[in-house]
Amino acid sequence: MKKVLDKNTKNFVRSVPRLLTEVTAFMTLHQGDVLLAGVPLFGPKAKAGDIVRTEIEHIGTLENIVVEENGGASL
Amino acid sequence: MKQGRVACYGALHDVMLINDKIQLADGRIVAEKDVVWLPPIEANTVFVLGLNYADHASEISFSPPKEPLVFLKGPNTLIGHNAYTRRPDDAQFMHYECELAVVIGKTARTVNLEEAYDYVKGYTVANDYVIRDYLENYYRPNLMAKNRDTLTPIGPWFVPKEDVQDPMNLKLRTYVNGNLTQEGTTKDMVFDIPYLIAYLSSFMTLNENDIILTGTPKGTVHVYEGDEVITEVEGIGSLRSTIKSDTFFARI
Numbered sequence: 001m002k003k004v005l006d007k008n009t010k011n012f013v014r015s016v017p018r019l020l021t022e023v024t025a026f027m028t029l030h031q032g033d034v035l036l037a038g039v040p041l042f043g044p045k046a047k048a049g050d051i052v053r054t055e056i057e058h059i060g061t062l063e064n065i066v067v068e069e070n071g072g073a074s075l
Numbered sequence: 076m077k078q079g080r081v082a083c084y085g086a087l088h089d090v091m092l093i094n095d096k097i098q099l100a101d102g103r104i105v106a107e108k109d110v111v112w113l114p115p116i117e118a119n120t121v122f123v124l125g126l127n128y129a130d131h132a133s134e135i136s137f138s139p140p141k142e143p144l145v146f147l148k149g150p151n152t153l154i155g156h157n158a159y160t161r162r163p164d165d166a167q168f169m170h171y172e173c174e175l176a177v178v179i180g181k182t183a184r185t186v187n188l189e190e191a192y193d194y195v196k197g198y199t200v201a202n203d204y205v206i207r208d209y210l211e212n213y214y215r216p217n218l219m220a221k222n223r224d225t226l227t228p229i230g231p232w233f234v235p236k237e238d239v240q241d242p243m244n245l246k247l248r249t250y251v252n253g254n255l256t257q258e259g260t261t262k263d264m265v266f267d268i269p270y271l272i273a274y275l276s277s278f279m280t281l282n283e284n285d286i287i288l289t290g291t292p293k294g295t296v297h298v299y300e301g302d303e304v305i306t307e308v309e310g311i312g313s314l315r316s317t318i319k320s321d322t323f324f325a326r327i
Contacts, residue, residue, distance in 0.1 A: 001080050005301050023218075026163075026218070027149070027151050027152070027218070027222055027224050028151050028207075028224050029151075030151070033149075075251050
């Protein structure tokens with residue numbers, strides 16, 4: 001397990017309130033809708049076999065395994 | 076047999092078209108004026124084709140794409156027949172788009188062209204309105220142009236595929252305030268229905284009640300507040316919407 005990205009949400013181009021303001025200006029968001037707030041530039045590449053752990057302070061740690069689409073384990 | 080979903084007499088009902096009359100599941104016949112139409116399918120993922128008719132692509136100064144140009148719509152944008160679509164007051168270029176909507180019937184993954192229709196449940200009509208002022212270019216997300224609330228009327232009827240002899244040979248027509256403004260045929264799609272199902276299912280799974288809006292032919296004209304727009308697909312249905320201003324949708 002190797003750290004490949006280390007950033008902070010304080011560096012958003014658009015803050016969460018600004019995003020919500022801009023999106024709800026032209027469409028309605030409903031309970032349960034999810035807004036993905038973006039990723040820093042130059043995200044590292046993922047390849048088959050990687051175990052990818054994405055983590056946000058106080059929010060949680062999410063693990064995911066990358067599998068080859070063709071010829072890999074069937075999902 | 077044509078099927079729909081309506082609100083009527085204080086409840087939601089599945090309805091059928093029997094001898095040109097609207098019949099509730101319990102057998103009651105109801106007058107069209109007594110029903111409020113809902114989208115005929117509770118949609119899962121909604122796929123939308125851009126520039127899938129060559130004549131329309133050239134009309135708005137694009138070359139037809141080499142492979143399907145597809146984006147997704149959220150549930151906030153769908154409304155039923157006879158409803159109101161919101162036109163932003165500052166928009167200059169609002170267009171309707173008459174489209175054949177293909178409803179997926181079962182889970183589809185890596186489907187080939189020959190068996191693609193096995194995965195179709197049926198068809199309905201959509202009007203994929205666009206506020207073209209907000210379109211940057213077609214490779215950029217077009218939420219503001221195409222995913223606004225009420226911008227995609229769909230219905231009134233869902234038509235099972237068994238009732239449609241050749242979905243690739245249906246006339247499309249749009250009327251604005253009773254005048255015919257758009258005319259085309261599904262024959263002229265750049266990528267036909269089997270190709271679209273094969274293409275999408277080659278890299279993702281399609282599920283029951285996913286809907287593919289297959290694009291619109293030439294014949295876009297600007298529409299304005301108060302206009303009544305009817306998009307019609309031969310044998311499938313005739314879908315009416317009325318355009319209202321920001322004021323109509325204003326919150327107190």
